Amino acid sequence: MGLTVNNLIDWINNFSAKIEQNKQYLSDLDTAIGDGDHGFNMSRGMKAVSQKLSTKPETITDVFKQIAMTLISTVGGASGPLYGTAFLEMAKKSATSDDIGELLEAALTGIKKRGGAEPRDKTMVDVWSVLVPEVKAHNLTREKIDSAVAATKDLVAKKGRASYLGERSKGHIDPGSQSSGYLFEALLETEGI
Numbered sequence: 550m551g552l553t554v555n556n557l558i559d560w561i562n563n564f565s566a567k568i569e570q571n572k573q574y575l576s577d578l579d580t581a582i583g584d585g586d587h588g589f590n591m592s593r594g595m596k597a598v599s600q601k602l603s604t605k606p607e608t609i610t611d612v613f614k615q616i617a618m619t620l621i622s623t624v625g626g627a628s629g630p631l632y633g634t635a636f637l638e639m640a641k642k643s644a645t646s647d648d649i650g651e652l653l654e655a656a657l658t659g660i661k662k663r664g665g666a667e668p669r670d671k672t673m674v675d676v677w678s679v680l681v682p683e684v685k686a687h688n689l690t691r692e693k694i695d696s697a698v699a700a701t702k703d704l705v706a707k708k709g710r711a712s713y714l715g716e717r718s719k720g721h722i723d724p725g726s727q728s729s730g731y732l733f734e735a736l737l738e739t740e741g742i
């Protein structure tokens with residue numbers, strides 16, 4: 550067990566497929582509390598990532614670096630640098646660990662540092678901070694992913710575009726939390742990690 554170039558690429562291609570399948574839904578969530586581009590931003594980025602990874606890198610560190618660079622240069626918005634940071638931190642950590650829980654923990658620390666958000670600010674940090682400990686404890690389930698994403702609905706946004714709406718951001722799922730939910734779902738479905 551542990552991360553390999555092959556199962557890492559499987560995970561990311563599965564994430565990419567989920568983004569593609571749900572890009573309209575993700576953008577609709579963003580239309581309610583943002584500028585309506587989240588699904589399209591992520592789709593553009595993940596298509597470029599899958600294209601890039603069709604030439605297989607030699608190490609997991611190289612895979613993570615290529616994902617990070619590609620996301621930073623193609624996604625844009627708030628989510629591009631944040632997902633980019635997550636994968637860059639996983640690249641760094643992968644020099645000494647192939648444990649997915651430890652890698653995701655490093656990614657979460659990077660996202661928080663980069664965006665300044667804390668749990669309950671209605672950002673992707675909400676989903677990551679609930680689910681990373683579940684991955685570490687080997688207890689991640691589909692139900693936990695769904696409930697972490699759904700729990701962002703009743704929060705008032707404190708960071709990002711949705712925070713401009715104040716109380717009116719309540720009642721809508723956070724788009725970046727939903728896309729992050731797909732990343733964890735894709736992980737759950739990937740054999741051997």
Ligand code: ADP
Binds near residue numbers: 587628666672674709
């Ligand atoms: P933009 O808001 O620039 O159009 P996107 O629509 O692609 O970018 O991404 C919006 C998502 O980014 C939000 O739903 C939220 O999850 C996430 N996000 C925004 N700001 C922050 C932040 N400071 N920290 C963590 N996540 C954030």
Ligand code: MG
Binds near residue numbers: 583585586626
């Ligand atoms: Mg947006």
Ligand code: MG
Binds near residue numbers: 626
């Ligand atoms: Mg935007």
